[in-house]
Amino acid sequence: MTKHHGIGASMKRREDQRFLTGAGRYTDDINRPGQAYVHFLRSDVAHGRIKLLDVAAASTIPGVLSIFTAEDFADAGGLPTAWQVTNRDGSAQQEPKHPILAEGMVRHIGEAIVAVVAETLEIAQDASEAIELEIEELPAVLDMKDALADGAPKVHEDLTSNLCFDWGFLEDNKAAVDAAFESAHHVTTLDLVNNRCVANPMEPRCAVAEFDAGTDEYTLFTTSQNPHVIRLLMGAFVLNIPETKLRIVAPDVGGAFGSKIYHYGEEAFVTRASKVLGRPVKWTSTRSEAFVTDAQGRDHVTTIQLALDADGMFQAFRTETYANLGAYLRLFATVTPTYLHGPAAGGPYRTPLAYVHVKGVFTNTVPVDAYRGAGRPEGSYQLERLVDKAAREMGIDPVEIRRKNFIKPDEFPYQTPLAVQYDSGNYHAILDRLLEISDHSGLDARKAESASKGKLRGFGCATWVECSGLAPSQLIGALGARAGLYESATVRVNPTGGISVFTGTHAHGQGHETAFAQIVADKLGIDADTVEIVHGDTSKVPFGMGTYGSRSGSVGGAAIARATDKVIEKAKKFAAHLVEAAEADVELKDGHFTVAGTDKSVAWGDVALAAYVPHNYPAETLEPGLEETAFFDPVNFVYPSGAYGCEVEVDPETGKVMVVSFAAADDFGVVINPMIVEGQQHGGVVQGIGQAVLENAVYDDSGQLLSASFMDYALPRAKDLPSLVVDHSVFTECTHNPLGVKGCGEAGAIGAPPAVVNAVLDALAAHGVTEIDMPLTPSRVWQAIQDAKPAAAAE
């Protein structure tokens, strides 16, 4: 029974009961007594100067409580960014202020200008239409290279240019890398665009705040991945509220994928307004607002080059990337395309020399920040596309060129040229596993079958390593992080034996309430059903940094394991008294404390009770109570890896791409709950397929977002997808966290896009198509086939 619910068991999720019966409690399900509603009047132009703003008429509308503009937040700070990136010349990144409400200028469509608070949402919406607002439209800065040209209009007048940072990694490598290219046998060069995506969790953002005038305490219910981080940022940097007076609750959250990490102005607004008005204030995003206010993802324009020797061995690679940051810096805006991008950009290969060069650029578009994978999908995409291109140019099989360049299993720990040390992995074994589970040997027959239907079938492969489990605090501190990224956990054993675990991570689909209980149950040898997981409330959980960067298991789970170890150590002292044995002789096994070589035994529940009933042990030397806290700060990142294989069918008449099969062999280290992990693989892979085939945030020349609804932004639907084959059976343990886990949340989004695009290029090879950018829409694919025709005919 106990083993059934320990580490490695596919325990059914306890969360599901409430989600399946309509009893989940998401932020928008929360209404507070006397609640008022806010509607934000937002900019409908991408760049402009506010010439006239008059709210007088709107203020007189019955039911309007108050109308706020930037002047009402003159004393508030801007929304902060978490990372200081240092330029190649040693200077600091440029950081414009990001106000809660626009201060005279608007810099992207959707930027909030005015906030109308009213008795009902409908009144607030109606009243906002009575506001007199005139904006002088200015030229919008959209293309990144244009934005950096001399004399380009500036997104922020007070900055020297639209260049936020100019970062080289590692700058010390550059000369050696350039020299390797000079003497290379072969150089492969690839230009590509990593398309901008919108995270689109199904639950739109929402925030409800209330203020208790009796205690001066604020409570903010919000759709967040990291409530303590919101408390810290909003309290210390924006509204100047001490942590002791600010409670943040992130209840059930309906998906996030990075977009709910950041502290958004709407959260600060409702918090401040709840005190000003003396009433709770609620804001719920519409999907239309989400498209223009949630942080967007990716958007890199890159040139990447690979130097190879005559045998196809990689000698060096270098990149030059323009990373679109949008109009303002959100929390992880500058770390995402730099330190979350560069360190793993070398993938699973032994390439001895590497240099990653990224320029972060401001444009008049919605701010860009971490989206599932955050910097690592961009790295994996550019490298895996490049490797395929190099293989084609040199006449080497794409699978073989990867295999021959892999870091070998006996070379771990492996110091890369990009500052990090991979602790463990077996890239050859997961590639072999992929070829097995994808029935690679049957590919030719399937190609022939597709051809008989007039379809072009292609196979694409991607092998990758991510650098996740954020993050070793001392290392990231040296690199410019303004915070630590440890995690905390408290394990409280209650008198009757039930256990409450308080974790600083937050679940928004990942099933922590189940998987984390399995960790504790496994260590104690008790049933997981007696372990409750508490998260998402700063008034209950001591501290935490939240959930992102595939960190919950490897950092948060590790903290839970450590705190549980401490509990066991103390429980043994109580047990020793109960069985009258030396503490050193007491062992915990299957939920019982036993004394080796005797029949003495005491059950876990009796020890828990004894901890709170100090009748027969010396309370002056053994404190009553059984509750321990641990902070776990990893000494290194974790390095999950994967080998992905995709097969597509392309209709050459229409350009339509169908992903007909997808297989993923991942090394996640030890897996706590295989069912949940496989669900993460599915979801990540489909987000990657979505980026590769369907999704694109498209701005027109004036900075309007054309794909701003689910009618225009193509989220994957069930019929767009095949059944997926996922596997995690071949693994190597992480060597530096107590559970041996590596993290699985971002994997699919990192590995899938290059596998899909490589498959399409394989399918189109016979037509002479060698390059194409995501998303692979029918029109793009069809056009690529047409464009390649003259060249193919000439050959």
Place this chain on the structure above:
Amino acid sequence: MFNWERDMPTVSMTVNGVAVSGEIEGRTLLVDFLREGLRLTGTHVGCDTSQCGACVVHMNGSSVKACTVFAAEAEGAEIRTIEGMANSDGSLGVIQAAFRDNHGLQCGFCTPGMVMSAAELLARNNNPTEAEVREWLEGNLCRCTGYHNIVKSILAAAAVMRGEAQAAE
């Protein structure tokens, strides 16, 4: 100028077998009546263009997007929501149990709409192919699961309904 204290018509309907009525505005959507008026918050709002399907409920036996139906249009109707899908003893219904057993949900936000859509599909056809299930889910978006386990859940529920399989536990 409009008068916000306008006349508030009353609407009456049956929701999950219970007769209910309440005051609405002409523009009140069924989903808002359910969520705000009746506090049945299991039905969710994920978009404003009738694309995502998080708000799917049954109206007189057919699945509808409750964000696209005015509350007034549901006058006299039989409405069934996710809160009415469990068995009378409170245990999960066949489709709900299949979603749990096959990990057909992650964040849970699209789940009520998925279950309600699946219920109509399986009422019409208790032996759908995988392709038919995928086609049927055209109007329901999920960002977490990649649909893989949702499809698996619905096929598993169909097998139980046909008597070919038993629900786990």
